[in-house]
Amino acid sequence: MTDNKLINLINITKSYGDHVVLDNLNLYIRENEFLTLLGPSGCGKTTTLRIIGGFENPDSGQVIFEGKDITNLPPNKRQLNTVFQKYALFSHMTIAENIAFGLKIKKKSKAYIQDKIKYALKLVNLEGYENRMPDSLSGGQQQRIAIARAIVNEPKVLLLDEPLGALDLKLRQDMQYELIRLKNELGITFIYVTHDQEEALTMSDTIVVMNQVYIQQVGTPEQIYNEPKNAFVADFIGDSNIISATFVEDKLVNILGANFPCVDVGFGRNKPVDVVIRPEDIDLVKPEDGIITGRVTSLIFKGVHYEMEVMANGHEWLVHSTDLFPVGSQVGIKVDPFDIHIMNKPESEDEKAVQLEE
């Protein structure tokens, strides 16, 4: 990844009738970046991708590609290719013809096309499938062909619209590694759309969390997970405890009546804030060792860990722990200072939009 801005979206606004889909969106994508647009359905992530791909025109704003304004360029004139959600293979053509489609349009030589088909099939581990028809392939295989069909054109950017959405869990995980490998081998920019936070965390260099037509946070997977900017991001990325609290003073926050030391500074004095604590960051200890105490109300075995709910100071705390505390037992709750994330309460209209929908 370089710092060179390959694509720049400036003040993009899009609405269908009265329904606003994107409101003044600004975003840039760097060369060789694996950027993921992440959000629930209807957050505008797919529309953003379609605007970059040229299938949708923004009502206002500009799409800049390598310094040139491509806002009104049709899709066939753009140096990027798309992998569609449900593969969108040409069902009346063989696999080889599908892959060759773009190259034949560009009038490449027969030998070149043959080479490219071979190369692409090898890249997606489907050698020997040249003469099969798309219908005879499984979903995962069809998806790989869709990727092969796109990358033979040597695009500078590959757009992927929830490409793994239709696959089952195991296959989806395999394909995630496959995509990371592909990206490294090709050395091109990937823009990936998904609503699956795990997919986003696994593959991305940069995650753009979107909700209700606004970008909520842009950052690396670690930043998004560890330092969510607001309650929506915290809740959308993994499980978390989001609790109303008071920021007493620098490095001290009052949560449900108990003072917890933290590492944050600069939120003022006695100011209402939201705190985010990841369930795996909560330590369950003997009642006398905890900052607050509570009672275990439910216990579920999740394989890697136990998921417990602890009722303490009027709040149901979600806890992930490898230690087992049976239902009904009294426990103490402790959190390391750097595991408490403080967020300002939403103030402006923009920020209100990010309030949880549930």
Place this chain on the structure above:
Amino acid sequence: MKIIKNVNKSETTNEGGLHLSQAASIKWLSFPYIIWMIGFIILPLIVILYYGLTGKEDNFTLDNIALITDYKNWKSLLLALRLSVISTLICLLLAYPLALILRKSKMNSSSFIVLIIILPMWMNFLLRTIAWQNILEKTGILNSILRFFHLPALEIINTPAAIIIGMVYNFLPFMVLPIFNVLIKIDQNVINAARDLGANSFQTFLKIILHLSIPGVISGITMVFVPSLTTFVISTILGGSKVLLIGNVIEQQFRLGNWNAGSGLSLVLMVFVLLSMAIISKYDKESEGNSLW
């Protein structure tokens, strides 16, 4: 039958999830139709086959079949073939662009246009054709309008042109609907994918949309061509006694009580229908697998 099945392939395969017991009980529901089919399709066919291959004394003969070699009959068959090919082509040329537009238009307006296309079918076929007779007559509506503007009158009625107009008018919906049905089922993302891979809109049409719509075109052609080829009502009303199609010849034979001759000619016509359908579906199969690069 096979061709129409093709169009619905995507629907039927999706509904294959019925339990066996359910499927068995549902099978009983087809019995009324099977009885209908035997009574009104299979038995009459056997009767026609019998009459067509026998003479007045119930003796086996091919004379009825051979009637087609009679100059008058052969001419009427060729004319019927020519007129139905022409009207099928006109229907195709009118219907395909219309279906394309319908596909692109917003859902509300497209269903409105489909309604307008189907609307004439709510009126009786005979009435519609007689209405055309009134329009095209020597002193009919069209010529009255022309006279009003001091333009020379047209002599369309009782010519092949009048019959073609009648065929196109009556059978056009049967071309539009199947084509529209396949076009609307084409995934927009498939079209987007072609554009994404560098095809301009014309190339996308030629290499993707046209190919994927062939089953609808085939079914439309069949549904226009076959009734056009066998019609005698349109040619009687709009062609007068001057233009005889094979359908009129057969009808006359039956009216004269000459069941054997009528059946024999019907069998010949049926062979031509089957032949044309075979040619069409052969083209269908060829285009299905390999693209026309």
